Amino acid sequence: MNLLIDTSVWSEALRRKNKSVNSEDTFLFQIIKNEEEIFLTGIILQEILTGIKNQKLFDEINDHLRFFNFINPTNKDHILAAQLRNDLAKKGITVASIDVLIAQMAISNNLTLATYDSDFEKIAANSKLRILNFNQYYIKK
Numbered sequence: 001m002n003l004l005i006d007t008s009v010w011s012e013a014l015r016r017k018n019k020s021v022n023s024e025d026t027f028l029f030q031i032i033k034n035e036e037e038i039f040l041t042g043i044i045l046q047e048i049l050t051g052i053k054n055q056k057l058f059d060e061i062n063d064h065l066r067f068f069n070f071i072n073p074t075n076k077d078h079i080l081a082a083q084l085r086n087d088l089a090k091k092g093i094t095v096a097s098i099d100v101l102i103a104q105m106a107i108s109n110n111l112t113l114a115t116y117d118s119d120f121e122k123i124a125a126n127s128k129l130r131i132l133n134f135n136q137y138y139i140k141k
Helices: 007-014 027-033 042-049 055-065 075-090 097-108 118-124 134-140
Strands: 002-005 037-041 069-071 112-114 130-132
Touching: 002 027, 002 097, 007 027, 007 042, 027 134, 037 042, 042 055, 042 097, 075 097, 075 118, 097 112, 097 118, 118 130
Parallel strands: 002 037, 002 112, 037 069, 112 130
Antiparallel strands: none
């Protein structure tokens, strides 16, 4: 499965207290264990690295993340994301512009978005976005 991994999933694994990053109870661990194709984008990379004050840890995480597939938004993605956000707003659904762009990039690149963020559920219910949460994934495997 080709997965765009949302910040919420990275954060669960990278910012755990008193547990190993490789803990089997993390969504990311299960995805890596099952050798899924993992994709990353600039805004998610930025969100992952933001707030890491320890430079050694920052550099270490950044170094590991460079091995994943990287996608960039196109001008068309930005336009389609704006249209999608406008369509959602007409239905009374408010979501962050950046989340709609992430969703649009997943749609455009035929990726499933692995996430814990309920805003993406709203987007998926009103678009072609495919999402996957840990419970769905864990049951499938």
